[in-house]
Amino acid sequence: MIVTCSPHIRHQDTTKSIMRDVLIALAPALLVSVFVFGVHALVLVAVCVAFAVGAEYVFEKACGKPITIGDYSAVVTGLLLAYNLPLGLPLWMAAFGSIVAIIFAKQLFGGIGQNFANPAITARIVLLISFTGPMTDWVTGYPDTVAGATPLTLMATGQTDKMPSIAQMALGQIGGCIGEVSAVALLIGFAYLLYRKVITWHITISFIATVAVLTALLGQNPVYHMLTGGLMLGAIFMATDYSTSPQTPKGRVIFGIGCGILTVLIRVYGNYPEGVSFAILLMNIIAPHISNYTRNKALGGAAK
Amino acid sequence: MSIKRLSGVHAPHHKNTAECAPQRIPTPDKVIIPMNMHIGAPSTPVVKAGDLVKVGQVIGEAAGFVSVPVHASVSGKVVKIDELLMANGAKAKAVVIEADGLQEVAETVVPPTVETTEQFLAAVRASGLVGLGGAGFPTVVKLSVKNPNSIDYLLINGAECEPYITSDLRTMIDDCEHIIKGAALIKKFVGQKKTIIGIEDNKPEAIKLFQEKTANDPDFEVMAMPSLYPQGGEKVLIHNATGRDVPEGKLPLDVGCIVINVTTLAFISKYIETGMPLIEKCLTVDGSAVAKPGNVIAPIGTPIAKIFEFCGGYKAEPRKILYGGPMMGISVPSDEVPLLKNNNAVLAFAEKEATLAPTTACIKCGRCVAACPVGLMPATIEHAFKIKNVDMLNELKVMLCMECGCCSFVCPAKRELVLTNKLAKAMVREASQKK
Numbered sequence A: 001m002i003v004t005c006s007p008h009i010r011h012q013d014t015t016k017s018i019m020r021d022v023l024i025a026l027a028p029a030l031l032v033s034v035f036v037f038g039v040h041a042l043v044l045v046a047v048c049v050a051f052a053v054g055a056e057y058v059f060e061k062a063c064g065k066p067i068t069i070g071d072y073s074a075v076v077t078g079l080l081l082a083y084n085l086p087l088g089l090p091l092w093m094a095a096f097g098s099i100v101a102i103i104f105a106k107q108l109f110g111g112i113g114q115n116f117a118n119p120a121i122t123a124r125i126v127l128l129i130s131f132t133g134p135m136t137d138w139v140t141g142y143p144d145t146v147a148g149a150t151p152l153t154l155m156a157t158g159q160t161d162k163m164p165s166i167a168q169m170a171l172g173q174i175g176g177c178i179g180e181v182s183a184v185a186l187l188i189g190f191a192y193l194l195y196r197k198v199i200t201w202h203i204t205i206s207f208i209a210t211v212a213v214l215t216a217l218l219g220q221n222p223v224y225h226m227l228t229g230g231l232m233l234g235a236i237f238m239a240t241d242y243s244t245s246p247q248t249p250k251g252r253v254i255f256g257i258g259c260g261i262l263t264v265l266i267r268v269y270g271n272y273p274e275g276v277s278f279a280i281l282l283m284n285i286i287a288p289h290i291s292n293y294t295r296n297k298a299l300g301g302a303a304k
Numbered sequence B: 001m002s003i004k005r006l007s008g009v010h011a012p013h014h015k016n017t018a019e020c021a022p023q024r025i026p027t028p029d030k031v032i033i034p035m036n037m038h039i040g041a042p043s044t045p046v047v048k049a050g051d052l053v054k055v056g057q058v059i060g061e062a063a064g065f066v067s068v069p070v071h072a073s074v075s076g077k078v079v080k081i082d083e084l085l086m087a088n089g090a091k092a093k094a095v096v097i098e099a100d101g102l103q104e105v106a107e108t109v110v111p112p113t114v115e116t117t118e119q120f121l122a123a124v125r126a127s128g129l130v131g132l133g134g135a136g137f138p139t140v141v142k143l144s145v146k147n148p149n150s151i152d153y154l155l156i157n158g159a160e161c162e163p164y165i166t167s168d169l170r171t172m173i174d175d176c177e178h179i180i181k182g183a184a185l186i187k188k189f190v191g192q193k194k195t196i197i198g199i200e201d202n203k204p205e206a207i208k209l210f211q212e213k214t215a216n217d218p219d220f221e222v223m224a225m226p227s228l229y230p231q232g233g234e235k236v237l238i239h240n241a242t243g244r245d246v247p248e249g250k251l252p253l254d255v256g257c258i259v260i261n262v263t264t265l266a267f268i269s270k271y272i273e274t275g276m277p278l279i280e281k282c283l284t285v286d287g288s289a290v291a292k293p294g295n296v297i298a299p300i301g302t303p304i305a306k307i308f309e310f311c312g313g314y315k316a317e318p319r320k321i322l323y324g325g326p327m328m329g330i331s332v333p334s335d336e337v338p339l340l341k342n343n344n345a346v347l348a349f350a351e352k353e354a355t356l357a358p359t360t361a362c363i364k365c366g367r368c369v370a371a372c373p374v375g376l377m378p379a380t381i382e383h384a385f386k387i388k389n390v391d392m393l394n395e396l397k398v399m400l401c402m403e404c405g406c407c408s409f410v411c412p413a414k415r416e417l418v419l420t421n422k423l424a425k426a427m428v429r430e431a432s433q434k435k
């Protein structure tokens, strides 16, 4: 007879099913990316995923830890990192990035759930700082759009006349990292994640809304800011990473607003036109404190 | 009045037996009646091996304020006083009676004289009644109110939010009159100002029935509650019905509420009519290993194997047997354990339902936080427990955990959060004793 502690039934969701849902949600963006950039986008994705999963396997094997590649979380990390890279990045740099993400940002902190910073973001920033040139060498898939610059760079350098139309941006006809080009595809993924209750709306909406409101206040075009520079990718898939964001609804809103403010500050006043990664990383660091300060009030716990 | 709704989980209902009117099982040849079916001091056995007993005769006397007498549930011969290991790990004395099958009723079973509050309370104690839905809290203690003017609400718990269990629903439908009479008795002798019965909205027949029967009583309200486990938690019910919160370390009485389960209430009024103490229970028998699930009435102390036998036996090898529902029920080591006063279901599960998925690392998804009706942070409590930080556990209000199971239920990493909470509560208790 099996004797265990209650409850004796459990919800069907598992870590694996959640990660599978994230992969499904990321699929539309991959399709658009292949459509826009061609097969090479797939190669880049394959390299990142293979090295992420491989790094996880080798590290866990070497440390004698249980192998967790079956939970798909390393696949998600590899995919997210690939989405954050420009098409032309040398493949060895992408592979290096995957290894950094898994070993340095995830496994050395104790594996899934223990990392304080989002692995894909950490790797992206390491790559950006180490290989600034190749990391900002944008290619677009359409000959008739502006090559070599993202709309944000254009905006920052005052070349507003060369900026693509909003429809072009929404559908991905712009320069940028391979996964961030189509806001529409990413929003489909967002809808799926909400529908499957994988994430709640709090972080994503407060993040995007903050960027929109602040850029409007600063006299910039909020729609451009919302549709470019990986904001959608970051707000939907990276800022919502479980272990690096707060667990309470209130905390998540604060976290999203913080990400939004930092993104706008970096974009408008900083040297890097793309502030999303840095913003999320900075907020990752204070996420545990936000969790703590926004603890739910326990029922009847006020009076002692 | 708008009240912020507490969280909870959508547990699958599995109310397969809702249509099954309870059937009485034949008298078992043997019953094992433990002396500690209530929290508080175990009762003292007053019979010895060889004694002949009759149905309703006292075999164990109350041993303190938070204690009630225990009665024979069958007529026959006491064969021994056994030392029994209960499912919660405590050892208890148990009286084993070999039934003669005659079910002769004891001469002491006569309707009690109830004219004053003292007599009413004495009767409730003499009936051996404990809360029939939950932890086995003697009902008389709940009703012993120092200042009757302070009681604003009698909350009747008809939520029955645990999956599978339908015995309360059957009582509400088959015995609605006694529930209403019970509420009237409490109003007369304890004196609540308002009575509210809370029923989950997945039981529309019961809601309708009570609305009809109480239509001309302005002080009786029928409240439909969302079908969100755990609506039947005492503090959850109080919050949802009255907007009041029971402060840490206090009782419902302190906020002017008495919470009583429907079956408990029905029993009180039946007892006042007949004087027959608590000797049998209506309970749901279900689970994937049971051939013919249903509701049955069985004498207290019946080995639960006999109850399953009555329900067609096992159709698959039982791998896990529960006292109670799957969210808060206790898994027992064998089917030889006896039916207890506070059991409202026994469930038997086959391999597939009995085995749980393996535990993996916490991914900090926050689902446990979102699900907790009390507003606790189970993942953080787990961390604090691991590093043995009692101050942090206190700060996280672990003692408020009602062990409802929502957190473990939703956890995708299948972590044993409730178990950790129980251990953490024990750790806090131990630390405060040392002080």
Ligand code: SF4
Pocket: B361, B362, B363, B364, B365, B366, B367, B368, B369, B378, B379, B407, B410, B411, B412, B413, B414, B415, B417
């Ligand atoms: S539900 Fe489970 S995995 Fe999620 S935060 Fe709570 S303990 Fe961790």
Ligand code: SF4
Pocket: B371, B372, B373, B374, B375, B376, B377, B378, B400, B401, B402, B403, B404, B405, B406, B407, B408, B417, B418, B421
């Ligand atoms: S922490 Fe306690 S009260 Fe909260 S969901 Fe878990 S078991 Fe229920």
